[in-house]
Amino acid sequence: MPSARVIPEDVLDLKAPTKKFLCPLTANEYGIEFLSFVIQDYRSKKTIFEVSRDRPLPIDFSTHDALDPDSLRKINYELSEDFLMLPQISTTLVFSVGQEPLKDFRMIERHYFRDRLIKSYDFSFGFCIPGSTNTWEAVYALPPMDPDLVKDMIDHPYETSSDSFYFVGDKLIMHNKAFYKYVREDASAQCKSYEAKYGSSSKGEAKGAKNASGGAKAEAKTSGGGAGGAKAEGKSDAWSKETDYF
Amino acid sequence: MGFLSIVRKLREKEKEMKLLIIGLDNAGKTTIIRRFNGEPIDTIAPTLGFDIKTLQHKQYTLNIWDIGGQQTIRTYWRNYFEVTDGLVWVVDSADRWRLDTCRDELKDLLQEEQLGGASLLIFANKQDLPDALSVDQIAEHLDLGAPQFKKRHYCIKAWS
Numbered sequence: 306m307p308s309a310r311v312i313p314e315d316v317l318d319l320k321a322p323t324k325k326f327l328c329p330l331t332a333n334e335y336g337i338e339f340l341s342f343v344i345q346d347y348r349s350k351k352t353i354f355e356v357s358r359d360r361p362l363p364i365d366f367s368t369h370d371a372l373d374p375d376s377l378r379k380i381n382y383e384l385s386e387d388f389l390m391l392p393q394i395s396t397t398l399v400f401s402v403g404q405e406p407l408k409d410f411r412m413i414e415r416h417y418f419r420d421r422l423i424k425s426y427d428f429s430f431g432f433c434i435p436g437s438t439n440t441w442e443a444v445y446a447l448p449p450m451d452p453d454l455v456k457d458m459i460d461h462p463y464e465t466s467s468d469s470f471y472f473v474g475d476k477l478i479m480h481n482k483a484f485y486k487y488v489r490e491d492a493s494a495q496c497k498s499y500e501a502k503y504g505s506s507s508k509g510e511a512k513g514a515k516n517a518s519g520g521a522k523a524e525a526k527t528s529g530g531g532a533g534g535a536k537a538e539g540k541s542d543a544w545s546k547e548t549d550y551f
Numbered sequence: 552m553g554f555l556s557i558v559r560k561l562r563e564k565e566k567e568m569k570l571l572i573i574g575l576d577n578a579g580k581t582t583i584i585r586r587f588n589g590e591p592i593d594t595i596a597p598t599l600g601f602d603i604k605t606l607q608h609k610q611y612t613l614n615i616w617d618i619g620g621q622q623t624i625r626t627y628w629r630n631y632f633e634v635t636d637g638l639v640w641v642v643d644s645a646d647r648w649r650l651d652t653c654r655d656e657l658k659d660l661l662q663e664e665q666l667g668g669a670s671l672l673i674f675a676n677k678q679d680l681p682d683a684l685s686v687d688q689i690a691e692h693l694d695l696g697a698p699q700f701k702k703r704h705y706c707i708k709a710w711s
């Protein structure tokens with residue numbers, strides 16, 4: 306899709322991962338930087354995945370191509386299989402914007418297993434204050450998935466993928482790709498793989514990451530946001546907490 | 552009342568709702584939301600933009616928009632008023648020095664046409680502090696008896 310202008314409706318129509326990036330890296334003229342992205346089990350508040358300046362993703366040299374600048378906007382995620390099973394997931398994205406106000410900032414994320422659309426997420430942030438640091442947490446249940454599909458997703462690493470599109474108004478300013486590998490948990494282990502990795506710390510530290518220097522490079526790596534939350538029908542009781550507070 | 556009534560309204564009528572949580576900086580907005588979600592509240596930094604929480608439950612979505620209250624940010628508040636169903640105004644009950652500012656900002660806010668349809672909940676926060684004013688005192692300072700509030704569905708609650 307070389308020169309044609311890509312608008313939100315176009316990407317909402319996509320039925321499979323794109324072959325190429327639909328905008329150049331330089332389209333992000335707004336200095337948007339992703340500072341952290343955290344996935345948690347909403348109930349236990351345990352971190353399943355985190356990427357931030359303090360915890361950058363390791364570069365996978367088997368797939369990383371230093372000569373290909375696009376490799377900066379392709380991210381490989383390794384997630385616990387629990388991500389696919391937990392009744393309630395929370396994802397938290399922290400991003401900063403440059404010195405210009407942003408109007409109608411919007412994210413559309415399409416998730417696939419191979420060429421099959423699993424879910425789509427569409428969120429409008431609207432206005433972003435110049436120089437601001439903003440947080441978006443989404444709490445949701447994954448749509449119920451066919452056990453065979455889940456098994457396939459676990460058995461075939463990185464064949465689950467997503468395209469994240471960021472628009473300012475109708476203008477596509479960023480496109481990132483993510484590839485997911487789901488790791489089985491060892492039932493006989495003392496604790497979950499992610500507990501060993503991230504402890505049970507909260508995502509609080511993710512904030513303030515802005516002070517860390519690092520500039521534009523870290524951008525593509527932490528970007529993308531992971532799974533989005535489709536209209537979910539679940540057995541969950543998301544607001545069970547409410548009774549504690551009224 | 553309060554959140555519960557808002558959630559009830561959500562369940563009865565619409566599938567998507569927006570709550571806007573706003574007030575002067577340091578009032579405790581972000582803390583309230585974190586606590587409401589059972590999250591740790593010991594590492595909260597001032598909000599330098601927005602902090603949105605999207606809660607999806609079955610086919611319902613509740614978007615909670617917590618906007619920073621620092622003075623430089625206040626000028627941008629109006630960008631977040633669109634389609635607001637519920638407005639929560641948080642007051643630091645012990646911040647006597649700024650109650651006038653708090654009252655004026657609230658009055659300005661309620662002039663906004665876009666917020667005309669929003670129910671208003673005022674939280675008199677930090678009631679645990681020894682020098683906190685009571686709910687009644689806060690209501691008086693905020694001039695809640697003014698005609699402006701006559702037509703509006705609002706309530707004020709103590710919170711700490």
Ligand SMILES: Nc1nc2c(ncn2[C@@H]2O[C@H](COP(=O)(O)OP(=O)(O)OP(=O)(O)O)[C@@H](O)[C@H]2O)c(=O)[nH]1
Nearest residue numbers: 576577578579580581582597598619620621677711
């Ligand atoms: N004593 C007491 N302190 C509180 C209470 N709620 C919040 N605080 C403290 O007040 C300070 C400000 O809390 P925040 O939640 O960051 O305030 P905010 O309204 O989000 O502030 P901005 O993001 O700058 O607009 C923090 O140090 C909190 O720990 C409360 O009920 N009692």
Ligand SMILES: [Mg+2]
Nearest residue numbers: 580581597598
């Ligand atoms: Mg705050």
